[in-house]
Structure formats: structure tokens, C-alpha cells
Amino acid sequence: MKRSSHARRRIAAFAVLSATAMPAAATAQSIGYEGVGGGTQAEAAPEGGGVQSGRASRGRGRGLSGRRVEIQPYIELDQIVTAELSPGDDVLTYTQAAIGADASVQGRNTGASASVRYQRQFGWGKRAGDGDAISGLVSGYATVVPGVTIEAGGLASQVDVENGGTALAVGTLAGNGKSTVYSAYVGPSVATRAGDLNLSGNYRLGYTKVDQSNGARNAQTGAAADVFDDSTTHMADVQAGFAPGTVLPVGVGVGGSFYQEDVSNLDQRARDMQARAMVTVPVSRTVQAVGAIGYEDVEVSSRDALRGADGLPVIGSDGRYVTDKSSPRELAYDVSGLIWDVAVMWRPSRRTSLSAHFGRRYGSTSFGGTLAYAPNDRSQFSVAVYDNVSGFGGQLNRTLDQLPDDFEVVRDPVTGELRGCVSSLESGNCISSALGSVRSSMFRARGIAANYSMQIGRLNAGVGGGYDRRKYIAARNTVLASADGVIDENWWLSAYVSGDMGRDAGWSANIYANWVDSSDPLTQAVAGYGASASYYRVLAARLRGTIAVALNGQSYDAPAIDDLWTASALAGLRYSF
Known part of the structure; x- marks a missing residue:
């Protein structure tokens, strides 16, 4: 009864999150350019914490004269067999019951997509334990008045947390000794004009929580004390500027941004404030150069852990250090001090945009950029290079903020869990770069993420990949001193393909891989892999049957730790309302 009550509370919490998350694009902490670039807000392609109202760019060009609302709730009953291939040979059987809903709302002034699912597993036999899991993804916006939007998004997903805080995608059945990541954000974006003056701003309030089950904590060593608990983030960006040819031959503007993340573990706090002035020089019809100079102040601080009579740090009932x-x-x-940046923006057509910048941030060299290319209405390719200071929660909020508002979630057909990327013909389709490690310490993140998606007839396909490098920042006079300077690296890959087989049948397949390495001598390099395939057929009105198979594995760069490989098969029925 206690577990069921806990599950109901989690469902209610995520339902509230989903209801509020119907509206994403403020990544404060980056120098923005587009407001002084000379193009309209709808024409500019945002890079980092650009000035445009986030959904102004994502929703453009759809030609939606009406409104499309699709909501499909469902119930599902599955029978699952999981066989351990290595290091043991156990064969476990489960019955799985699930309820969920997939929704899409697309209109001239609104856009949102959501997929929420709760499932409960009932194990057959002593070794097949019971468990439950909730997963979902929501992203969208709503226009309040012209130029003002409310944007929000949310995530619930399970991960395997290995020793040292390494987080891998769930391979075997969810809900048994796994950790659940919850994250959500909400905030307004504004873009307007006062004569020739372009004005814009945005604000995001975010919250992230890593909920570790008893089984997950029992699987950890003392390093689990540094696993992220929860954080609250504030991100804001404001900018004002004149386009070239209005008051001067060149564009001029000023802007400022504020970022703060408060992590519950040891009261850690990251605060980043900056102000800048910008000049835009038109080079040609399609190319602009931007120079920015300003001042920044960045601080990361924390408190120490409570010490016992023996002088050792106290660990609470949740397995984390007590502050x-x-x-x-x-x-x-x-x-703190002077920052500068130079950038080039190239936009040869409405289907292609490139923004690249180089300068000095955080007391050292910094660079980044974005590329978006959509050769036609049925394919898109995008790349983002980033550099910022934050914690796990802030990084995840940023990633959610860049998700499109029109997508279909890619799920593992056996576990029901989210898989890396979503299916969409808009950019910013993957969340894998934000995972990989759930250490509580703040960090400087540098990395690259790329994705490509396409539709060919009845075939949908996509692939995403990237690299994320986090150098951790911790006070040397605290229990987290050993984390200071530690570098975690995460290479990730996710791909999916699906298609129809007539009106009453279809198929899908997906693969994923994560390779996580660390300079921490207490953390072993680990890799997670998975592949799955499914086939469904409509059996009657609103009723369909599904069969699926999956192969998942985890390998360790340590001879003393055996690799883990499992194979699973599912047969189930889904009734849609």
C-alpha cells in the first residue's frame, strides 16, 4: 500500500507538470547577437541565449491556418520474458500494465506535444521483483498577446546510476532499483519594437530532481553521496538594439543576462551575470559580423558537510551528505572581468542558417555556434556547439528548452522508457547530451550535439550523436574537494526508424549507445548499449497487438566487473480511447 500511494503521488505530480508544460528557448549565459543583426525576430536563428522570443522561430513557416488537436489516451497489458545472457543465465517473467497518453496541439498561436506513461510490473517468482515507473516528455508554448509567449517543458525518465554518478539509459525492465530524473521549466518570452528599437527578453524558472529508490541506493558505494538531489534554476536575458541602416550604418545594441542555480547538495550555488555592448556589420546580403564586449561575474560556492564525532562527514537516510x-x-x-566575442552569422535562405562565435568567457577561450539546414519539408539537419557553467539541473533545463514543440516520442518497446531523441522535423531533437553523469557538483560543460531526421513516404528515421565534457568545480575546503577538476566525458548515439505496413500494421526499430569515462580514479569507464524492434497490427477498432524484442548491455573497463547483457521479448495488447 505504501508503494502504491507513492506511485499515485508521482503520477499526480507529473500530471500537474504536464498541464503547466504546454509551452522553450532561453539559454542565458551566452552572448546574444540576433536582436542587433538587422533581421526580424522571425528571420533570425538563435544561438545560445539569443534575443528572440523562443517559439517565434520554431513555429514559423508551418502555414497553420487552423488548429490541430490530437489526444490519444490508452491502456496496455503486456507479457514480458527477460533472459540474462551474461554473467548469469536467469530467465525472468513479468506481467506489465500501463496507462498513458500521447498528445499534440498545433495552431497559429499555440504548439505543444506530450507523451506521458505510467507502468507497473508484476514479477513471476521470487527473483522477478515488482516495480513501477513513470516516464514522459512535454514541450510547448502559448501566445498570450502578439510578441509575448509562455513556454514550458518537462521530463520524467529512468536511468541506471553507476558508482561515481555515471548515468546510463535503462536497459532492463524499469522500476527495479532504478533512479528517476524529473525536470521542468516555465517562463515568458517577449519580443517587441519601439519605433526602430528592437526589444526582447526571456525568463525561465526550472526545477530538477533525481529520485533514487532504495534498490538504487543499495547498489551504490560511498561515492553515491555525491549523486545529485535537486536544484532550482533562474535564467534571464534582455536585449535592446537598432538594426543596421536605422540610426547608423551598422547595428548597435546592449544586453545582459543572469543565471543562478541552487543545488540542495551542500547548498551549492552557481551565479553568472554579464552585460555587453554589440556592433553588427553587414558584410553582404546573407552575411553579418558581430562584435561584442562586456563584463561578467561568475561565482560557484557551497557549504561543507556536517561532521560526526569521529570527524567523518555524515550521510543521511537518502544516501547523500548532510549539509x-x-x-x-x-x-x-x-x-570576473572583461569578456569579448566575435561572431559570424550566415543565412543564405530560410532553410539554412549558421552562427559561429569565438571569444573570451569564464577567464579563458570560449567558442560555440549552431547550424540548421532543412533542404526540404521532409528532412532537417542541425548541429550545436556549447560552452557554459552550470549544474546537472541547469544543463537539463537548457536541453529541454531547445526541444521542438511538434514531435513524437521514441520509446523502447519493451521497457516503455524514453530513448535519446524524439521524432521531429525540427532541430534540437535529443536529450542524451544532458545525461551521462549525475554528480552533484557544478561544472563547466563543453560539447557538441548533432541530429538528422527525415520522412520518406511512410518511413520516419532519425539519428543523433554528440560529445559532452564536464570539468567539475568544487570548493577545496569541503567534502567535495576530491571532485574539483574531475573530468567526465560522455559520447552518445541514438537512432530510430519506423514505418507503416498498410493501414493496419507498422514496425519500428531503435538503437542507443553511451560511452562514459572519467578522470576520477574511483569511477570506472562504462558503456551502455541497446537495440530493439517491434511490430504491431490492428486487431479491432481501437485495439492493437504488439510483439517486440530487445537486447541491452553494459560493459565496464575493469576486469573485476563482469559485463551485463540481457535479451527480452514482449507480447501485448493496447486499447486506445
């Missing part, structure tokens, strides 16, 4: 609220706040990172 000593009376201890002074210790600075781990303090950088």
Missing part, C-alpha cells in the same frame, strides 16, 4: 548549515560558504570558482 552543515552553520558552516561558512566556501568559494570554489570566482571569475
Whole structure:
């Protein structure tokens, strides 16, 4: 009864999240250019924390004269067999019951997509334990008045947390000793004009929580004390500027941004404030150069853990360090001074845009950029290079903020879990770059993410991949001192393909892979792999049958740890309302 009550509370919480998350694009902490670039807000392609109202760019060009609303709730009953291939040979059987809903709302002034699912597994036999899981993804916006939108998004997903805070995609059945990541954000975006002056701003309030089950905590060593708990983030960006040819031959503008993330683990805090002035020089009809100079102040601080009589840090019932609220706040990172940046923006057509910048941030060289290319209405390719300072929650909020508002979730047909990327013909389709590690410490993240998706007749396909490097920042006078300077690297890949076989049948397949390595001597390099395929057929009105198979594995760069491989098969029925 206790577990069921807990499950109901989680369902209710995510239902509220889904209801509020109907509206994403403020990634403050980056120097923005587009507001002074000379194009309209709808024409500009945002890079980092650009000035445009986020959905102004994502929703453009759809030609939606009406409104499309699709909501499909369902119930599902499955029978699952899982065989351990290595290191043992157990064969476990489960019955799985699930309820969920997939929804899409697309109109002239609104856009949102959502997929929410709760499932419960009942194990057959002593070794096949019971478990439940909730997963979902929501992203969207709503226009309040012209130029003002409310945007929001949310995520619930399960991960395997390995020793040292490494997070891998769930391979075997969800709900048994797994950790669940919850994240959501909401906030307004504004873009308007006062004569020739372009004005814009946005704000995001975000929250992220890693909920570890008893089984997940029992599988950890002492390193689990550094696993992220929860955080609240504030991101804001404002900008004002004149386009070239209005008051001057060149564009001029000013802007500022604010970022703060408060992590519950040891009261960690990252705060980043900056102000800048910008000049835009038109080079040609399709190319503009932008120079920016300004001032920034970046700080990361925390408190120490409570110490016991033996001088050792106290670990609470949740497996994490207990914060000593009376201890002074210790600075781990303090950088302030002049920042500068030069950028080139190229937009030869409405289907192609490129923005690349190079400069000085965080006391060292910084670079980044975005590329978006849609050769036709049935394919798109995008790349993003990023550099920022934040914690796990802030990084995940940023990634959710870049998701499109028109997508279909790609799920594992056996576990029901989310798989890396969503199916969409818009850019920013993957969330894998934000996972890989759930250490509580703040970090500087640098990386690249790319994705390509297409539709060919009845075939939908997509692939995403990237690299994420996090250098952790921790105060040397605290229990987290050993994390300072640690580097975690995450290479990831996710791909999917699906198609119809007539009006009453269809198929899908997906693969994923994560390779996570760390300079921490207590953390072993680990890789997670998976592949699955499914086939469905409509058996009667609103009723369809599904069969699916999956292969999942985890390999370790340590001879003392055996690789884990499992194979699963599913047969089930789904009734849609």
C-alpha cells in the first residue's frame, strides 16, 4: 500500500507538470547577437541565449491556418520474458500494465506535444521483483498577446546510476532499483519594437530532481553521496538594439543576462551575470559580423558537510551528505572581468542558417555556434556547439528548452522508457547530451550535439550523436574537494526508424549507445548499449497487438566487473480511447 500511494503521488505530480508544460528557448549565459543583426525576430536563428522570443522561430513557416488537436489516451497489458545472457543465465517473467497518453496541439498561436506513461510490473517468482515507473516528455508554448509567449517543458525518465554518478539509459525492465530524473521549466518570452528599437527578453524558472529508490541506493558505494538531489534554476536575458541602416550604418545594441542555480547538495550555488555592448556589420546580403564586449561575474560556492564525532562527514537516510548549515560558504570558482566575442552569422535562405562565435568567457577561450539546414519539408539537419557553467539541473533545463514543440516520442518497446531523441522535423531533437553523469557538483560543460531526421513516404528515421565534457568545480575546503577538476566525458548515439505496413500494421526499430569515462580514479569507464524492434497490427477498432524484442548491455573497463547483457521479448495488447 505504501508503494502504491507513492506511485499515485508521482503520477499526480507529473500530471500537474504536464498541464503547466504546454509551452522553450532561453539559454542565458551566452552572448546574444540576433536582436542587433538587422533581421526580424522571425528571420533570425538563435544561438545560445539569443534575443528572440523562443517559439517565434520554431513555429514559423508551418502555414497553420487552423488548429490541430490530437489526444490519444490508452491502456496496455503486456507479457514480458527477460533472459540474462551474461554473467548469469536467469530467465525472468513479468506481467506489465500501463496507462498513458500521447498528445499534440498545433495552431497559429499555440504548439505543444506530450507523451506521458505510467507502468507497473508484476514479477513471476521470487527473483522477478515488482516495480513501477513513470516516464514522459512535454514541450510547448502559448501566445498570450502578439510578441509575448509562455513556454514550458518537462521530463520524467529512468536511468541506471553507476558508482561515481555515471548515468546510463535503462536497459532492463524499469522500476527495479532504478533512479528517476524529473525536470521542468516555465517562463515568458517577449519580443517587441519601439519605433526602430528592437526589444526582447526571456525568463525561465526550472526545477530538477533525481529520485533514487532504495534498490538504487543499495547498489551504490560511498561515492553515491555525491549523486545529485535537486536544484532550482533562474535564467534571464534582455536585449535592446537598432538594426543596421536605422540610426547608423551598422547595428548597435546592449544586453545582459543572469543565471543562478541552487543545488540542495551542500547548498551549492552557481551565479553568472554579464552585460555587453554589440556592433553588427553587414558584410553582404546573407552575411553579418558581430562584435561584442562586456563584463561578467561568475561565482560557484557551497557549504561543507556536517561532521560526526569521529570527524567523518555524515550521510543521511537518502544516501547523500548532510549539509552543515552553520558552516561558512566556501568559494570554489570566482571569475570576473572583461569578456569579448566575435561572431559570424550566415543565412543564405530560410532553410539554412549558421552562427559561429569565438571569444573570451569564464577567464579563458570560449567558442560555440549552431547550424540548421532543412533542404526540404521532409528532412532537417542541425548541429550545436556549447560552452557554459552550470549544474546537472541547469544543463537539463537548457536541453529541454531547445526541444521542438511538434514531435513524437521514441520509446523502447519493451521497457516503455524514453530513448535519446524524439521524432521531429525540427532541430534540437535529443536529450542524451544532458545525461551521462549525475554528480552533484557544478561544472563547466563543453560539447557538441548533432541530429538528422527525415520522412520518406511512410518511413520516419532519425539519428543523433554528440560529445559532452564536464570539468567539475568544487570548493577545496569541503567534502567535495576530491571532485574539483574531475573530468567526465560522455559520447552518445541514438537512432530510430519506423514505418507503416498498410493501414493496419507498422514496425519500428531503435538503437542507443553511451560511452562514459572519467578522470576520477574511483569511477570506472562504462558503456551502455541497446537495440530493439517491434511490430504491431490492428486487431479491432481501437485495439492493437504488439510483439517486440530487445537486447541491452553494459560493459565496464575493469576486469573485476563482469559485463551485463540481457535479451527480452514482449507480447501485448493496447486499447486506445
